Amino acid sequence: xxxxxxxxxxxxxxxxxxxxxxxxxxxxxxxxxxxxxxxxxxxxxxxxxxxxxxxxxxxxxxxxxxxxxxxxxxxxxxxxxxxxxxxxxxxxxxxxxxxxxxxxxxxxxxxxxxxxxxxxxxxxxxxxxxxxxxxxxxxxxxxxxxxxxxxxxxxxxxxxxxxxxxxxx
Ligand code: ZN
Numbered sequence: 001x002x003x004x005x006x007x008x009x010x011x012x013x014x015x016x017x018x019x020x021x022x023x024x025x026x027x028x029x030x031x032x033x034x035x036x037x038x039x040x041x042x043x044x045x046x047x048x049x050x051x052x053x054x055x056x057x058x059x060x061x062x063x064x065x066x067x068x069x070x071x072x073x074x075x076x077x078x079x080x081x082x083x084x085x086x087x088x089x090x091x092x093x094x095x096x097x098x099x100x101x102x103x104x105x106x107x108x109x110x111x112x113x114x115x116x117x118x119x120x121x122x123x124x125x126x127x128x129x130x131x132x133x134x135x136x137x138x139x140x141x142x143x144x145x146x147x148x149x150x151x152x153x154x155x156x157x158x159x160x161x162x163x164x165x166x167x168x169x
Contacts, residue, residue, distance in 0.1 A: 004038045004052040009094045009159050015140040016055045018048075020075045024116035028058070032072050032114055035060045040067055044092045046130040048137030051093050059134035063126045071121075073111035076135055079120075080108035087129045089143045097155065101146045103132045 007014050021028060031054060039047040039060055049058040062070045083105030090098045106124045109131055113119055123131055133143055144155055 001033050001037045003041055004034050006051050006092050007053055010156050013053055014093055017140050018050055018055045018057045018138040021056050024112055029114055036070050042092050046134045048134045050137040057138050061130050063130055072114050076109050076111035078107050079110050082106040089133055091143055094144055099147055101143050103129050
């Protein structure tokens, strides 16, 4: 397994729309394992392929306390939404920044698993929030897009400056 580099906001590659995966091959399974390793190491509770600069529809999630309940969603689609919930979110691509975002409280998601088999999952709580956050990544969307324009501008400036410093050091 190998750890992957995570793209950081405001990297424009985070705005790429992911394409569906045609075949769940061994290469995809290697990518899933690498993404899980990268996510656990960060540490984080979810990671989208977009964040490791692979623009295919794949996300991994594990919201369990013991980090032993990994989910992988290939070509995921939310087929049902219910309720509303406001939750504080963070993102491995926007380090050390947290903000409240409104999401659906309960969702049903349809996807393929690591064997290419279709499955359906009903989720609520943290798992539902995390899945919605990760699926946004596949559309090139970030949780900070839900903030006010002024807050977004400030954040953009701050992170652009950090990126510049990191590049010159
Ligand atoms: Zn994220």
